[in-house]
Amino acid sequence: MHEQVRVGLLGCGNVGAALVRLVHEHADVIETRAGVPIEIARVAVRDLSKDRGLPLPANRFTDDAVGVVGDPDVDVVVEVIGGVEPARALIVEALMAGKPVITANKELLAVHGRELFETAEGAGVDLLFEASVGGGIPLMRPLRESLAGDRIRRVMGIVNGTTNYILTRMTDDGDTFADALADAQLLGFAEPDPTADVEGYDAAAKVAIIASIAFGARVVASDVYREGITDITADDIAAARDLGYVVKLLAIAEEVDGEVAVRVHPTMVPERHPLAAVRDSFNAVFIEGDAVGELMFYGRGAGGAPTASAVLGDLVDAAKNLVEGRKGATIGTLAAKPIRDIGDVSSQFYLHAEVADRPGVLAAMAPRFAEHGVSIRSMQQQGIGEEARLVFVTHRAREADVRATVLALRDVDAVHRVGAVLRVIGDEG
């Protein structure tokens, strides 16, 4: 019988330190909700000499993470170290010892999720990971529990605050990508090495987790088709605006005919769509379910306190299960559903071509679309000196067919350049 739940905290950086503060500040609320007090019993860090200014005695800190996991005085393990190792080995060790684990580690779950979920299932203990996607935004629990009886069709998210901040600056202030990135770095929204964010790796890890939970499928980060925002220009954004769209980096997971399609790429979102209104470093996830229709979750997708809030929610859940002697909540077996090749994924597309401003050019281009089964929904012509720019939006078409069309257009004499090709979330979905 537990009179309190003692936590072994692995890592005490942005999220870990915020968690220690929250547990201290909200102790009474937490005790009421969990049924027992929750105490941070041991904290593993790398550097013991750092002054962390936290309301915990110095003797709770150690640099021996393995010792924390194995400590008989630790009932629950919270992993907020990040990265794959040693986090993976520590989590497996804890689960095998029958200790519930809470983690915020998207990088780890996006690669080793299946192994970890199966270990938790086998041990009958909780492995909870609300904070791994969308920081403070409740998403995993709604998908796992509230929507457990519905059939999720599609999940589309703005799940990376850095890129959303950069795109917002480019949209609102006309900044170039380089200027907007420099601004984000100055404000601490982007890392000195921004690759993981701007090339879409972070979003890809998150959408792999989303797809796994939404569709009960084994999806790993390498299954995700990924394009970042480094090639987006102020011109693309202005052209999108002229057509009534905003450019966002979307992470999209959908189930089509028993296959799972997962991708991250810049997308033109209609101005009236709720995702278009998600600005700065905010995140949002838009879910389409058979019965529930459309839902959107919006909030702070990162930051120590919002992320710690999600970790703490999981911690209260795990503590309640421990106290009441309930078997841990698991996500069940993940099926090996086929992953749809990006070439077979359909959406609407935007593309533009710079062409010689003379009669007959459009007549030469139109058959190239038709040959590949790509149907044009709208076309606009803008004069740019000696050249004209033709802006096309297609009806839904397969990626492979649009790529073939672009190659064919480049062979047309009067076509000087085929510019940005962007997917469009449109009236046709």
Ligand SMILES: NC(=O)c1ccc[n+]([C@@H]2O[C@H](COP(=O)([O-])OP(=O)(O)OC[C@H]3O[C@@H](n4cnc5c(N)ncnc54)[C@H](OP(=O)(O)O)[C@@H]3O)[C@@H](O)[C@H]2O)c1
């Ligand atoms: N920050 C966010 O906004 C956010 C949002 C969502 C999810 N997450 C996830 O939360 C996790 C933690 O992120 P964070 O921003 O808090 O990272 P962080 O600030 O870099 O903190 C990492 C902590 O882990 C400790 N550590 C590193 N290696 C260790 C080892 N071998 N043994 C023991 N401790 C070790 C570090 O110790 P020292 O302090 O001694 O260096 C530090 O306290 C990551 O998985 C991240 O993806 C973060």
